[in-house]
Amino acid sequence: MKRTLHTIAIPSSLLLIVISIIASCSQKRQDYSSFVIQKMSPDVTASLDFNSLSSLNESNKKVIDISSIIYKQNKRIPNLDLILKVKEDHQENDRDLKELSKENLIVIPKPFYQLKLNKDSLRNKNSTKYLVKLMIREIDVQIDLLETIKDTTTNADFRSFAAKSSSTLKQNHEDLAMSFNL
Structure with a gap:
């Protein structure tokens, strides 16, 4: 049992x-x-165009390089202090952009570019004017990119950076054009 x-x-x-x-x-x-x-959908208006940031970084580096070439080429040109001020402003923009990118966890690739300088124009008497024209052209590119960033992003930090930098670059553009009669 x-x-x-x-x-x-x-x-x-x-x-x-x-x-x-x-x-x-x-x-x-x-x-x-x-x-x-x-399903979470990202807010498209809050996103940043990373290509714009990369192009802005590249153009900024070009202006820094061109201003260095002008300085090395002839330290006795009139308005050298303006060239150095423009370079310092762009270096400050570079630092601010790097800091903002780091805070927002954005990686901006290191720029890979060539200045594409005309060798004959560099040997000419008006080489400084030629380089200043190139610098102004790059500043115009930056202003357009900054205006686009300012108008399209909802990120307050980038919007503030774009507004501040844009006004500084517009002033540099005017000063360079007036000082070098361009």
Whole structure:
């Protein structure tokens, strides 16, 4: 008789365990089926155009390089202090852009560019004017990029950076054009 109880008790207890596990799983399934899954869509207006940031960085580096060439080429030109001021402003923009990018976890690739300078124009008497024209052209590119960033982003830090930098670059553009009669 003990044996019969054992043979009946063990399978029936196993059956009870299996039934309780199945009941428990079906209850969990009901709990999880009540969740509503929402797909998060990124806010397109809040995003930044990374190509614009990369182009801005590249153009900024070009202006710094051109101003260095002007300085090295002839340290006695009139308005050298203006060239150095423009270079300092662009170096400050470079630092601010790097800091903003770091704070917002944005990676801006290092620029890969060539200045494409006309060698004949560099040997000419008016080489400084030629380089200043190139610098003004790059400043215009930067102003356009900054205006685009200012108009399209909702990121307050980048909007503030774009507004501040744009006004500084516009002033540099005017000063260079007036000082070098361009």
